[in-house]
Every structure is written in C-alpha cells, then in structure tokens.
Amino acid sequence: MSKKLLLQNIHIEGIRNYDIYRKNGGYTSVEKALKMTPDAIVEEVKQSGLRGRGGAGFPTGMKWSFIAKPAGVPRHLVCNADESEPGTFKDRYLMEHIPHLLIEGLIISSFALGSNHSYIYIRGEYAWIATILERAIAEAKQNGWLGKNILKSGFDCEIYVHRGAGAYICGEETALLESLEGKRGNPRIKPPFPAIKGLWERPTVVNNVETLAAVVPIINMGASAYAQIGVGKSTGTKLLSACGNINKPGIYEIDMTISVEEFIYSDAYCGGIAHGKKLKACIPGGSSVPILPTHLLLKTAKNETRYMNYESLSDGGFATGSMLGSGGFIVFDEDQCVVKHTYTLARFYRHESCGQCSPCREGTGWMEKILLNIEHGKGRMSDIDLLWDIQSKIEGNTICPLGDAAAWPVAAAIRHFREEFEWHIKNPVECLKRNYGLLKELVTT
Numbered sequence: 001m002s003k004k005l006l007l008q009n010i011h012i013e014g015i016r017n018y019d020i021y022r023k024n025g026g027y028t029s030v031e032k033a034l035k036m037t038p039d040a041i042v043e044e045v046k047q048s049g050l051r052g053r054g055g056a057g058f059p060t061g062m063k064w065s066f067i068a069k070p071a072g073v074p075r076h077l078v079c080n081a082d083e084s085e086p087g088t089f090k091d092r093y094l095m096e097h098i099p100h101l102l103i104e105g106l107i108i109s110s111f112a113l114g115s116n117h118s119y120i121y122i123r124g125e126y127a128w129i130a131t132i133l134e135r136a137i138a139e140a141k142q143n144g145w146l147g148k149n150i151l152k153s154g155f156d157c158e159i160y161v162h163r164g165a166g167a168y169i170c171g172e173e174t175a176l177l178e179s180l181e182g183k184r185g186n187p188r189i190k191p192p193f194p195a196i197k198g199l200w201e202r203p204t205v206v207n208n209v210e211t212l213a214a215v216v217p218i219i220n221m222g223a224s225a226y227a228q229i230g231v232g233k234s235t236g237t238k239l240l241s242a243c244g245n246i247n248k249p250g251i252y253e254i255d256m257t258i259s260v261e262e263f264i265y266s267d268a269y270c271g272g273i274a275h276g277k278k279l280k281a282c283i284p285g286g287s288s289v290p291i292l293p294t295h296l297l298l299k300t301a302k303n304e305t306r307y308m309n310y311e312s313l314s315d316g317g318f319a320t321g322s323m324l325g326s327g328g329f330i331v332f333d334e335d336q337c338v339v340k341h342t343y344t345l346a347r348f349y350r351h352e353s354c355g356q357c358s359p360c361r362e363g364t365g366w367m368e369k370i371l372l373n374i375e376h377g378k379g380r381m382s383d384i385d386l387l388w389d390i391q392s393k394i395e396g397n398t399i400c401p402l403g404d405a406a407a408w409p410v411a412a413a414i415r416h417f418r419e420e421f422e423w424h425i426k427n428p429v430e431c432l433k434r435n436y437g438l439l440k441e442l443v444t445t
C-alpha cells in the first residue's frame, strides 16, 4: 500500500473544519516556513523534485525560480482549480474534504513567491466547493494565518476565490489569467510567460491545487525525505482519479512505484475490471493523453513492466507510451468501442476550442464530423488517412496546447486501433444498428 501524504487525515471526522484540522497537525508547516527565507523555501521545493500536478509535470521549484522581481511591482500566485479535463476529479476531492490543506499550501507558496494577493480560480460547476473554500479562508483569517503580519513575520497575505463560468479552456493558464482579469478566456501567445507578465501584466505563478497542497508535506518532512518517496523524477505521492469499467472507481494516492497492473487489479486500488470482463485499453492521464491498448499498458514496448509514474508511462514516446498527465485514469473493458469514444472526445474538443487558431478551430470540427460518419456507418477507407492528416496538422501549430490535446487522442486511437476504424467502414449496417442514438443526433444537428 502506498504511503499517504495528502489524504492521510481525510478519514478524520470533521477534518474540513479549522479546529479539527489544527488539532491534527494543521498549519505547522506555515509556522516552520515563516521562519525560513523565501529563497530557502524555493530551494526546498526544488530539492523535493515536486513536479506540477496539473498535467505537464513541469518542476515546481524551477518554475518558482523563474518569477521576475522588478522593484515595486506586486507578484501573484494563482491556484488553478479549474479541473475541467475529462476523467479528472482529484482536486475536487481534496478541496471538498480537506480545504485547509490547500489554504496552508497557498500561504507558504505565497510567502515563497512574495505574493500578498493570491487567487483560487475554481470552475463554476464546483459552486459548493467555492463556498467550502471561502469558509476555510475565513477560518484561517480569524485564526491569524491570513491577513496582515502573519505570525508577526511581517508577511501580509489575502486569498480570494474566483469562480469561472464553465469553460475547459479556462484551465489553460493564460486563458485563466484573462478570465480572472474579467475578459473572455482566450489563451495568450507565449512568451512572455506568466512568470514575467501574468495577471495584470505582473509576474505570476499558476499552480495546480494538488501541487500547492504537496508543498505542506514537503515543508513538514523536509525535501530529502519527500524526494525519497517515489522513483526517479517521479518523487512524492500522486493523486489519481480512477473511473470507467472498474470495480472501485475513486480517488487514490499512490507513491508512483506501483505497476499499472497492480493499480488496475489490486483490491487496494481499482479492484479489477467490472463484471469479470477483460481489459481493452486505458487513458492513463486525462482525456488529452494517448490511449494505450492492454499490451502496451501493462508492459512497455521493451517488454518491461509499465509503472504508474511520469517516466514509465511516457516510455517510448507517443508511439508506444502515453502520459501520467493530470492523473485521470479512464479504463475501457472489451465491450467498449474506441471509435465511439474518440468521437465523443473530438466533439468535446471542438466545443471547447476558443477559435483563435485556424488549425484548432477548423481541424477539431472536421475530425468530429469524420468520426461521426465512421461511427454511424457512413465512413470511407480514405477517411482514416484524412483524420491522420488533419490531426498531424493541428499538433504543434496552435497558440495553446488544446490543439495538441485534441489531436493526440485521435492519433493514438488510429495508431493502436486502426482495425476497429476499418471494421466500422466495412460494416455500415452493424454500425447503424449500434448507433441509432447517434444517427438521430446527426439528423437533428
């Protein structure tokens, strides 16, 4: 069983409330951190090996060290609680059940970055969690952890909760900043990166909820102890949200040393495939990352065991690997249709494209239409190569990574399940029978 750092106290009744959180060791990391220098905290986070838990896995300490410090210009820390990647629901769990862990992490991180005004940007659909966070912030303030001159350290800090209006693109950090400024959530061209020009053109760091929560155990236990958990460049623990055709969907905290096979089949985690079915495939890190068929999910192309960590899941690049991404683990049993799921994802990305770049705006729409045709029995063999061509022209040619996120699932589905696309094209009547609902949708849209 993996060691727990973030969820170790989650079972304690009332842990959402300040008094109980504090009685169980809460806020001790703030006491410790405020006796350190900001640079020492940044160094500690660097040494811990913590990587951003929002998807890209960028080293957090390094990101913090990039923040510009022009004299007299305020700096900001923004917590990305948008959590809109399909299949990902770990941040929700953390904020809902142990909100003070995030507030504690935010205070330390704000101190390290010199942010006196920090923000939590939360997706609009998490309205009740925004209320939980607002209450936790008020409790922290009443008890002297926020406001002016915290613990007589000379450091002032306020945290504000800002609700989004329900757009996936607002999870992308620069779109999030635009939205926080009150504008339409369109991604910005980078550079300049937010560390130089972010919120209101001020130096800004954007970090995921889980990343900021992980700063608490790092300060409490020390960077070297944290770095010893896990393996290689996958240090510490990682929250995974597991869903799909498994016996035990839910949130699991793992230490990134367990194999994918253990994660799927062990009773401590997913508990195996539901209804005794066989495993067909899995999307290991949220809907944007490539799907892997069973043989590449359990073993790498070199016939080595595949582990639940950043390096092992990406082993072989996208030809034979995928990504740990945001930790949204979606499992498919033998009865699932990859073409249908790929269509569902293409539809999602078309809907969420902000429309600024032609390859993303036009390409996502074309891919959706072609996939819908194939899925309901109106495809042609040439459509498979056409799809491949379109996705390859989106990837890497857009302002923000939503374009890549739309292209990768299509590429991986064709790469690993081409015969399933061919089957659809050769068996149009079967497809029609299976997809009466989809057909109706085509007629009415």
Ligand SMILES: Cc1cc2nc3c(=O)[nH]c(=O)nc-3n(C[C@H](O)[C@H](O)[C@H](O)COP(=O)(O)O)c2cc1C
Binding pocket: 051, 052, 053, 054, 055, 056, 057, 058, 060, 063, 080, 081, 082, 083, 084, 085, 168, 169, 170, 171, 172, 173, 174, 206, 207, 208, 209, 211, 212, 400, 401, 402, 405
């Ligand atoms: C389309 C899109 C959606 C994203 N959604 C989220 C999200 O919901 N939550 C998140 O933390 N990061 C999301 N990201 C990644 C952020 O842009 C950013 O890299 C992340 O918040 C940085 O935090 P980290 O370094 O702690 O991982 C998204 C990126 C893209 C391109």
Ligand code: SF4
Binding pocket: 169, 186, 187, 352, 353, 354, 355, 356, 357, 358, 360, 361, 398, 399, 400, 401, 402, 403, 404
């Ligand atoms: S890639 Fe798509 S979502 Fe991102 S900026 Fe371009 S059009 Fe908008």
